[in-house]
Amino acid sequence: xxxxxxxxxxxxxxxxxxxxxxxxxxxxxxxxxxxxxxxxxxxxxxxxxxxxxxxxxxxxxxxxxxxxxxxxxxxxxxxxxxxxxxxxxxxxxxxxxxxxxxxxxxxxxxxxxxxxxxxxxxxxxxxxxxxxxxxxxxxxxxxxxxxxxxxxxxxxxxxxxxxxxxxxxxxxxxxxxxxxxxxxxxxxxxxxxxxxxxxxxxxxxxxxxxxxxxxxxxx
Amino acid sequence: xxxxxxxxxxxxxxxxxxxxxxxxxxxxxxxxxxxxxxxxxxxxxxxxxxxxxxxxxxxxxxxxxxxxxxxxxxxxxxxxxxxxxxxxxxxxxxxxxxxxxxxxxxxxxxxxxxxxxxxxxxxxxxxxxxxxxxxxxxxxxxxxxxxxxxxxxxxxxxxxxxxxxxxxxxxxxxxxxxxxxxxxxxxxxxxxxxxxxxxxxxxxxxxxxxxxxxxxxxxxxxxxxxxxxxxxxxxxxxxxxxxxxxxxxxxxxxxxxxxxxxxxxxxxxxxxxx
Numbered sequence: 001x002x003x004x005x006x007x008x009x010x011x012x013x014x015x016x017x018x019x020x021x022x023x024x025x026x027x028x029x030x031x032x033x034x035x036x037x038x039x040x041x042x043x044x045x046x047x048x049x050x051x052x053x054x055x056x057x058x059x060x061x062x063x064x065x066x067x068x069x070x071x072x073x074x075x076x077x078x079x080x081x082x083x084x085x086x087x088x089x090x091x092x093x094x095x096x097x098x099x100x101x102x103x104x105x106x107x108x109x110x111x112x113x114x115x116x117x118x119x120x121x122x123x124x125x126x127x128x129x130x131x132x133x134x135x136x137x138x139x140x141x142x143x144x145x146x147x148x149x150x151x152x153x154x155x156x157x158x159x160x161x162x163x164x165x166x167x168x169x170x171x172x173x174x175x176x177x178x179x180x181x182x183x184x185x186x187x188x189x190x191x192x193x194x195x196x197x198x199x200x201x202x203x204x205x206x207x208x209x210x211x212x213x214x215x216x217x218x219x
Numbered sequence: 220x221x222x223x224x225x226x227x228x229x230x231x232x233x234x235x236x237x238x239x240x241x242x243x244x245x246x247x248x249x250x251x252x253x254x255x256x257x258x259x260x261x262x263x264x265x266x267x268x269x270x271x272x273x274x275x276x277x278x279x280x281x282x283x284x285x286x287x288x289x290x291x292x293x294x295x296x297x298x299x300x301x302x303x304x305x306x307x308x309x310x311x312x313x314x315x316x317x318x319x320x321x322x323x324x325x326x327x328x329x330x331x332x333x334x335x336x337x338x339x340x341x342x343x344x345x346x347x348x349x350x351x352x353x354x355x356x357x358x359x360x361x362x363x364x365x366x367x368x369x370x371x372x373x374x375x376x377x378x379x380x381x382x383x384x385x386x387x388x389x390x391x392x393x394x395x396x397x398x399x400x401x402x403x404x405x406x407x408x409x410x411x412x413x414x415x416x417x418x419x420x421x422x423x424x425x426x427x428x429x430x431x432x433x434x435x436x437x438x439x440x441x442x443x444x445x446x447x448x449x450x451x452x453x454x455x456x457x458x459x460x461x462x463x464x465x466x467x468x469x470x471x472x473x474x475x476x477x478x479x480x481x482x483x484x485x486x487x488x489x490x491x492x493x
Contacts (some may be wrong), residue, residue, distance in 0.1 A: 004490045212478035
């Protein structure tokens with residue numbers, strides 16, 4: 001075996017870039033949530049500025065995939081892997097956008113005093129960052145079992161989002177001064193919840209890549 | 220005994236059911252030897268009517284041998300022996316009572332290298348029909364065959380010109396027209412575009428897709444992109460240690476190129492075949 005050296009090298013290169021992009025997205029999310037908790041405007045602005053690099057990397061990876069398809073004409077598992085990478089890169093870019101939106105939320109909330117300490121939103125952040133890391137491991141190893149396990153964790157993220165929602169509704173009903181802050185926090189929670197959904201989409205593509213079967217893992 | 224497929228009203232061993240079956244031709248336990256050499260073993264393939272089936276595999280796996288067995292072309296080579304059955308609409312074409320000339324009339328063949336007769340374009344088509352006892356309007360037959368082979372517009376003003384003056388792609392389409400003039404219902408193609416440039420290849424491929432409306436097509440090709448582009452079904456053959464060809468996988472082309480079931484198919488189509 002190994003007669004497809006150019007293709008293997010190309011695929012390896014794309015995989016490495018996807019990993020690099022994944023790390024950038026994880027970092028953007030981590031810093032966005034941190035900026036929110038610490039009310040750190042500078043950090044939030046750095047996250048917003050950093051999104052361009054993620055978008056740029058998305059295009060570069062797409063171009064590499066397209067060149068590989070045109071030049072190597074992959075079929076079967078090779079083709080499924082490459083199409084999966086093209087799909088994954090889009091999901092990662094969207095997650096980067098959500099990090100940016102969280103950072104923008106930080107900037108909106110800077111003048112406010114939080115109505116309560118932020119607990120669940122940082123937990124959501126930790127959860128989705130762990131999911132991103134693990135789904136990328138599953139992707140590189142074509143590990144369908146790990147992908148399915150990661151998708152299960154999305155339920156925890158959804159539960160936390162619902163909890164945040166109930167909580168802020170209560171605050172809004174108690175005191176109309178909290179409405180603006182509550183809406184901002186609700187959006188931020190929603191952005192993180194969406195990140196979990198994007199990870200689940202990647203999980204589905206990993207299963208497809210490994211088995212050729214389309215599955216629905218979003219409960 | 221004549222093959223009585225198209226003329227069911229004649230003394231036919233076939234029932235109407237067999238005629239309307241979904242397969243035009245099937246091989247059952249097909250084994251072919253060239254002298255002491257076992258060329259292919261135990262081939263079981265069913266070719267659907269009005270569909271294009273591609274046979275792919277590495278050099279020497281017996282693709283062309285299997286193809287040629289479908290119209291008894293192999294037996295023109297001395298020392299060839301064939302066992303098993305090839306069922307044409309259910310009727311074994313290797314039955315001793317079947318006339319091989321009749322078989323080849325029903326099951327036409329187009330070869331890798333275009334091989335027009337050194338005669339006029341018109342004569343290339345009319346000749347085969349004439350010796351087969353065609354009694355209709357020859358001009359009409361020539362025009363119809365050339366049209367069906369997507370060549371008419373290019374040659375209608377020079378039918379008396381030598382066929383050898385046509386381009387390679389045109390010569391190949393002429394050979395297809397010549398094959399159609401005999402009114403077969405199955406067309407076998409052995410690497411029909413391998414000697415052609417990409418544009419001529421594309422024309423042949425488009426023509427094949429068009430022809431599949433009326434004919435059953437079996438094509439042997441080395442070009443896997445071609446197989447994946449034009450065929451509905453693909454058979455993948457390999458050779459064992461004794462260099463005998465055997466069938467590894469037979470599936471819809473979509474399935475075979477996206478989700479092959481056999482690791483050996485996967486390795487071959489993705490270029491990892493040692």
